[in-house]
Amino acid sequence: MSLQDAPSLSLHCGDCPIRHRAVCSRCGSDELARLEELKYYRSYEAGQTVIWSGDRMDFVASVVSGIATLTQTMEDGRTQMVGLLLPSDFVGRPGRETAAYNVIATTDLLMCCFRKRPFEEMLVSTPNVGHRLLEMTLDELDAAREWMLLLGRKTAREKIASLLAIIARRDASLKLRPMQGRMSFDLPLTREAMADYLGLTLETVSRQVSALKRDGIIELEGKRHVTVPDFDRLLDEAGDDYDGGYLN
Template sequence: MSSAVIDLKNCDNCPIRHRAVCARCEPDELEQLEDIKFYRTYDAGQPIMWAGDQMEFVASVVTGIATLSQTMEDGRTQMVGLLLPSDFIGRPGRVRASYDVTAVSEVTICCFRRKPFETMMVTTPHIGQRLLEMTLDELDAAREWMLILGRKTAREKIASLLAIIARREASLHLGKTGDGFAFDLPLTREAMADYLGLTLETVSRQISALKRDGVIALEGKRRVIVPDFDALIDETGDDADGGLLS
């Protein structure tokens, strides 16, 4: 694997330090962390780890996008996680990876040797608490995903995925989700198919259909324009209010 240590200290973008795990750490706790962390970068398409691999470290995504996925013996693949900056990789207490982790874009991860990290979790409750919050959020996302996989039509699945990505982009760039909102798809058609439990042909056809029906517009293959966000939400089959009302 062509991965390299790129920095050992003071990465302002390190999510474990500044956003994910250590948002509430004391300065001396941060110094402890500095001693056991290092960085790795992977090119788009590269595997980061295979299911069954020995995991010597846990990690956190700093930049880029990676996927968690499971593959059956005959090759059928299901994505089970989409890892964005600040998301956590690996699991304290577990020696072997349970899923394949693959870089979708160029990805930099911040690694912590597993043993020291585990002992730190005991001595520094904040880290465990933050990890619990993150895991609960992931569980909620997984459950929303299960509804998509189990009960939605192909069109609803595509609309749901677009809405998920659009919402994330909007919140990231402080952007409005108003009219004419636009964003880039970070995933290939095949990756979208693996996400949604479809074939890439069906993904392509349904995107074309949404375009034909004026729900979205495309610039090239990857850039999506959403003229009316509510119209997109209508296509997802979800409740109009995202569970916000009584």
């Protein structure tokens, strides 16, 4: 993907090459033109920390390509992943000076940035961008709350099944495939990253993945390629009773 046809911001409107949820029907093109003038790009290597918690953060940004994680850490090293940034996702906190978590590039990462002050001024002058941002933030909040149920109440096996189900869904919606029956996809995360995401240790993740395989809920090809013979059975294991609509 070249810089030219990359989405300029997760607020990008009209057609959406990356994720359906990034489409906003309300925005006009005039605001986008103004956005274009202000943007610049930053790139990071895999493993690099984009922002440290507590750092002054003078920009807001959206992911153009690559994956980044948001993590909270305690001083003794315990870490909890609190979010995943995929292409078209937005990061930054208009109206606040410092970051509340670490942002770490897990792959090579290209971000489209805006200096904070001009961006805030633009939020005031072009309300549609603010509306889009509000929608996205509300989606994130719903997802975060769903995740709190997982972290607080689910068993290790349910946690793994839930994560696999979410990744399977996301992958299917990307490929415009049905979210049922036989599905297969690549895990974008190491066992350790899965553990940080789920509030487990990597050993427990490994054991539970093996258990799901032994029980025929999933099939593995190598360590990263997963096939789910029957998506409904996976959902049963995840313990969810809702349709999961808003996670996609």
